[in-house]
Amino acid sequence: MSRRLPLGTPIPPSPDTSQALLSAFSERGIEWIGGTRIASIEEGSVARLDDGRELPFDLFLGVPKHRAPDVVIKSGMTEDGYIPVSSQTLQTSYPQVYAVGDVTTAGVPKAGVFAEGAARVVGEILIAVARGGEHPPPYDGRGTCYIEFGGGQVARVDVDFLSGPEKIGVYRPPSAEIVAEKKDFGASRRARWFA
Numbered sequence: 001m002s003r004r005l006p007l008g009t010p011i012p013p014s015p016d017t018s019q020a021l022l023s024a025f026s027e028r029g030i031e032w033i034g035g036t037r038i039a040s041i042e043e044g045s046v047a048r049l050d051d052g053r054e055l056p057f058d059l060f061l062g063v064p065k066h067r068a069p070d071v072v073i074k075s076g077m078t079e080d081g082y083i084p085v086s087s088q089t090l091q092t093s094y095p096q097v098y099a100v101g102d103v104t105t106a107g108v109p110k111a112g113v114f115a116e117g118a119a120r121v122v123g124e125i126l127i128a129v130a131r132g133g134e135h136p137p138p139y140d141g142r143g144t145c146y147i148e149f150g151g152g153q154v155a156r157v158d159v160d161f162l163s164g165p166e167k168i169g170v171y172r173p174p175s176a177e178i179v180a181e182k183k184d185f186g187a188s189r190r191a192r193w194f195a
Contacts, residue, residue, distance in 0.1 A: 008034045014169025017147070017157040024149055038062060066110045068103040078103075087162055088138035090122050096129075098122045106141070108161045113143035138162075146182040154179045 009018040010032070025032050039050045041062075047055045067081050077083045083092055083099040087107045090098045100106070100122055101115035108114040117139065124136035141162030147155040153174040161167050172178060 006035060006037045010034075011157060011159075011169055013159050013161070013167040014157050014171050016171035017155075017169055020155060020171060020173070021147070066102050072103050079105075087141070089125060089135075090118050090139060098125070106139070108141045108143070111143065111145070113145065114141065114161075117141070117143060144185075146178070146185070149174055152179060154182050156181070 009015070010021040011017040022032055036053075037050045038047050040048045041060060042048055042054070045057050045060070047057055047060060049055060068078055068083065072078060072083065073081065077092060077094065077097075077099070082105045083103050085092055085099050085104045085106055087105075090100055090104065090106060092099050100118040102110045104118075106114070106118060108118075121136060121139040127133070128135050139162065140160065142158070142160045145157050145159065147157065149155065155174045156172040156178050157169045158172070159167070159169040
């Protein structure tokens, strides 16, 4: 079994997290091959890579390329398929128009935890503008990602993409506390967004 991503390591801002994942892959007979992308899926269960190699598979699980929905592209706000924003305020080039999530160039991964943090900052900015108050601190691009290792083992990586001169990630090894924290995290989001 192989895992293919264009990244050289699984979690570039966190070498410790990358090593934990690579060790878990190795224990399970999964080969990590970074630095390439899937160019196409061919008949006969073959993945063609962007470097020309072919990789046969029994089961292919893939994530489609992130792209803005047609309605966003047709709005005229995008450049190269994404809405350019200030990474600090999420403001677009249009006055008083903000954008968050997968459709932006905020400089963070395309994951919900980052969209949630960006939306919080935009909300605080809008409240400050409406009330004539001080603007909040800039968006810091911080987020927490939980990593399931199986067998009830859950680890965490806390990443910071924007607040310092370099992207950083701090690995928290699997523990019972992180299992409970992840459960609470999921329950709080379900209650907040879908209750």
